[in-house]
Amino acid sequence: MRTCKKCGEVKELEKFPIIGRRTVEKPYRMYTCRLCHNKAVRDGFTPEKHKRYRNNRDINKIRSHVRKWRKNHRAHLYQYDKKRKNEKIKIEDGIFITRNALKERKRREKLVDAIVKKDLKDRGFHKEDITPELIECKRAHIKLKRELKNER
Numbered sequence: 768m769r770t771c772k773k774c775g776e777v778k779e780l781e782k783f784p785i786i787g788r789r790t791v792e793k794p795y796r797m798y799t800c801r802l803c804h805n806k807a808v809r810d811g812f813t814p815e816k817h818k819r820y821r822n823n824r825d826i827n828k829i830r831s832h833v834r835k836w837r838k839n840h841r842a843h844l845y846q847y848d849k850k851r852k853n854e855k856i857k858i859e860d861g862i863f864i865t866r867n868a869l870k871e872r873k874r875r876e877k878l879v880d881a882i883v884k885k886d887l888k889d890r891g892f893h894k895e896d897i898t899p900e901l902i903e904c905k906r907a908h909i910k911l912k913r914e915l916k917n918e919r
C-alpha cells in the first residue's frame with residue numbers, strides 16, 4: 768500500500784505507475800497514483816518536465832546561494848586567490864614554480880602566436896612586418912632548433 772502524493776489516498780501498489788526497474792521483482796513506482804498521473808499528463812505536466820523543472824529550480828537555488836556566499840566572503844576569497852597565485856607546484860624533482868609560471872611554460876612549449884611574435888620582435892622585426900606566414904616559419908624554425916638541441 769502506498770499513499771498518493773497528489774490526492775493523499777491510500778491505494779494498492781499496482782495503482783501506481785512503474786517508472787523503472789532495478790530488478791524484475793522490484794519495479795520502481797511513482798508516488799503519484801495512476802489516476803492523478805494521468806490527469807497530470809493530460810494537463811501537460813509529464814514527470815520528465817517536472818524533473819527538469821525541479822532540477823532547474825535546485826540549480827538556481829545553489830547558484831544564488833553561491834553568489835551570496837561569494838559576496839559575503841570577498842576578503843576570504845581574495846586571500847584564497849592570493850595564496851593560490853603564490854602557491855608553488857612541483858613540476859620535476861626539486862623544481863617548484865607558481866601557477867602563472869607554469870602557464871607561461873606551457874605557452875612556450877606550445878609556441879603560441881604571441882610567443883613567436885615576441886621572439887620576432889626581439890630580433891628586430893617591426894610589428895607591421897610580422898605576417899602569419901612569417902610566424903609559421905619562425906615556429907618551424909624554433910621547433911627545429913629545439914629538436915637539434917635534444918639530439919645533442
Ligand SMILES: [Zn+2]
Pocket residue numbers: 771772773774775776799800801802803804
Ligand atoms: Zn492520486
